[in-house]
Amino acid sequence: MIYEDSKFRKMVMMRERLDGEFVLDAHTHIGERSLIYHIPDSSAADLVCEMDRIGVDKAITFSFAGITSDFVFGNDICASAVNAYPDRFIGFALVNPHYHTEIQKELERCREMGLRGIKLIADYQRYPVEGPGLFPAYEYAHENSWMILSHNWGPPAFLDKLATTFSNACFIIGHYPGPADIYSEVIRKHDNVYQCTCAALNFGDIEALVDSTPSDKIVFGSDMPDLPLMFSLAPILYARISDDIKRAIIGLNAKAMIERWPGK
Amino acid sequence: MEDLRFFDAHCYVGRYKTFRAGSFYTTEDLLDQMAYYGISEALVTHAMSREHHPIDGNAAVMEEIKKSPNLHAAWAFLPAASGEMSSPQELIPQMISQQVKAVKLFYGSYTFAISDWCIGEVLEVLEEHRVPVFLDPDRELDTWDADRFDWDAIDSLCRSHPALPVILSEARFRSSNRILYQLLSKHANLHIELSGYWAHHAVEFIVREFGARRLIFGTRMPVRDPACAIGQVAYADISEKDKKLVAGDNLRRLLAEVKQ
Numbered sequence: 106m107i108y109e110d111s112k113f114r115k116m117v118m119m120r121e122r123l124d125g126e127f128v129l130d131a132h133t134h135i136g137e138r139s140l141i142y143h144i145p146d147s148s149a150a151d152l153v154c155e156m157d158r159i160g161v162d163k164a165i166t167f168s169f170a171g172i173t174s175d176f177v178f179g180n181d182i183c184a185s186a187v188n189a190y191p192d193r194f195i196g197f198a199l200v201n202p203h204y205h206t207e208i209q210k211e212l213e214r215c216r217e218m219g220l221r222g223i224k225l226i227a228d229y230q231r232y233p234v235e236g237p238g239l240f241p242a243y244e245y246a247h248e249n250s251w252m253i254l255s256h257n258w259g260p261p262a263f264l265d266k267l268a269t270t271f272s273n274a275c276f277i278i279g280h281y282p283g284p285a286d287i288y289s290e291v292i293r294k295h296d297n298v299y300q301c302t303c304a305a306l307n308f309g310d311i312e313a314l315v316d317s318t319p320s321d322k323i324v325f326g327s328d329m330p331d332l333p334l335m336f337s338l339a340p341i342l343y344a345r346i347s348d349d350i351k352r353a354i355i356g357l358n359a360k361a362m363i364e365r366w367p368g369k
Numbered sequence: 370m371e372d373l374r375f376f377d378a379h380c381y382v383g384r385y386k387t388f389r390a391g392s393f394y395t396t397e398d399l400l401d402q403m404a405y406y407g408i409s410e411a412l413v414t415h416a417m418s419r420e421h422h423p424i425d426g427n428a429a430v431m432e433e434i435k436k437s438p439n440l441h442a443a444w445a446f447l448p449a450a451s452g453e454m455s456s457p458q459e460l461i462p463q464m465i466s467q468q469v470k471a472v473k474l475f476y477g478s479y480t481f482a483i484s485d486w487c488i489g490e491v492l493e494v495l496e497e498h499r500v501p502v503f504l505d506p507d508r509e510l511d512t513w514d515a516d517r518f519d520w521d522a523i524d525s526l527c528r529s530h531p532a533l534p535v536i537l538s539e540a541r542f543r544s545s546n547r548i549l550y551q552l553l554s555k556h557a558n559l560h561i562e563l564s565g566y567w568a569h570h571a572v573e574f575i576v577r578e579f580g581a582r583r584l585i586f587g588t589r590m591p592v593r594d595p596a597c598a599i600g601q602v603a604y605a606d607i608s609e610k611d612k613k614l615v616a617g618d619n620l621r622r623l624l625a626e627v628k629q
Contacts, residue, residue: 142546145571146570306593308590308591313391333600333601337600339596339597339599339603343596
């Protein structure tokens with residue numbers, strides 16, 4: 106294929122909405138305020154407007170507040186967004202392993218509020234990625250066929266062990282790990298491991314990812330409103346890969362993933 | 370849809386230290402990428418200007434820009450006292466006479482301060498000629514470092530040189546936007562190059578609060594994917610007029626305002 110002829114490249118060059126395509130953003134945050142920086146225009150309504158403006162149908166979302174502060178407070182914000190826009194947001198509960206005795210109870214509360222997956226970000230919570238405090242979350246996901254997106258899964262052998270032991274759960278690698286792509290073997294080995302494109306922002310990253318990883322296991326994630334939505338989406342639309350693969354990455358793979366792990 | 374005429378303020382040619390397969394380093398490849406991504410012009414620095422020495426890099430970039438009228442050179446400078454470069458009073462007019470109208474201060478790579486006691490002689494001459502100065506605090510071209518600016522030094526620099534167009538350019542602005550907004554509110558000569566400013570609605574907020582003239586499009590090719598910055602600007606929720614300013618016309622105006 107001549108990549109200059111890509112429908113998606115032409116759409117972004119013409120600054121068009123992605124009409125007629127199913128787009129699902131598998132990595133977004135929710136909540137208007139953050140310790141880390143000022144985030145303008147970031148209410149749930151603002152984010153839905155941004156998705157509409159660009160042509161994003163749905164987004165998996167989880168709270169900002171729970172990353173650095175009170176995860177219960179953050180999960181309530183997430184549930185509020187999901188309940189306000191049930192057709193647009195798929196909410197994930199965020200937990201803190203320092204409160205490991207509360208995790209299962211909090212996940213059950215979140216399930217009742219309409220959330221259907223888990224976000225982990227132990228690095229930011231100053232907790233070891235392989236630590237025991239996260240296992241209640243893995244167990245809950247296994248029992249309820251939930252998805253878990255982690256900022257960092259640690260060594261590939263650890264993710265391999267989790268995907269084997271908690272085989273009813275789906276494990277999403279939250280960020281592109283770089284051209285060495287340390288997880289590619291684990292992704293190939295397990296049906297329940299997916300790779301998010303989030304932070305694949307160096308020259309040639311998307312092409313390298315498609316070379317190393319089965320393209321049906323790659324899902325688009327923007328990190329909005331940490332990163333700008335089109336900052337993360339445009340590299341896929343411009344990438345020198347086929348339009349069929351682009352279509353799968355920006356939405357169809359995540360759609361299939363969510364249908365398989367709908368969450369009880 | 371009108372062409373935004375992207376003018377990339379931040380890209381490199383020449384072999385760089387951490388080259389990865391799938392990327393590029395030649396000027397011919399840069400021109401091909403500019404065509405693929407719809408970038409009209411580029412302000413180019415030679416990788417040696419930040420990873421080896423300005424004298425060799427600045428000379429090398431002059432050869433490279435001969436390959437296309439759409440390429441414009443930016444030179445790197447060092448503090449005057451080492452005597453490694455000709456005096457700023459002599460060198461800067463020579464530079465401008467060769468149509469080089471932008472300067473990059475890689476003060477993280479070359480380990481110098483951006484205070485007047487260190488780089489003041491250079492800044493004074495650049496200000497006299499209205500040459501836009503890009504301040505780059507990163508030690509490496511290919512880095513994930515963030516928030517490395519010395520903000521007190523930038524405040525002093527903007528205050529001491531009010532006619533100098535100052536452009537902040539770093540690998541990643543992350544936790545510093547609260548400081549950045551405070552400085553933008555105080556200094557009309559302060560601008561931001563966008564290749565490292567990855568923040569949701571940062572373009573929209575800065576345009577709304579401080580004006581579109583403060584933002585300069587840049588990609589950091591060949592390290593970063595240019596689609597990131599293109600997507601951020603092309604789809605920004607701002608007026609078409611402001612979008613054109615950010616995409617390229619602000620940089621064109623700054624270069625046009627350089628005095629001989």
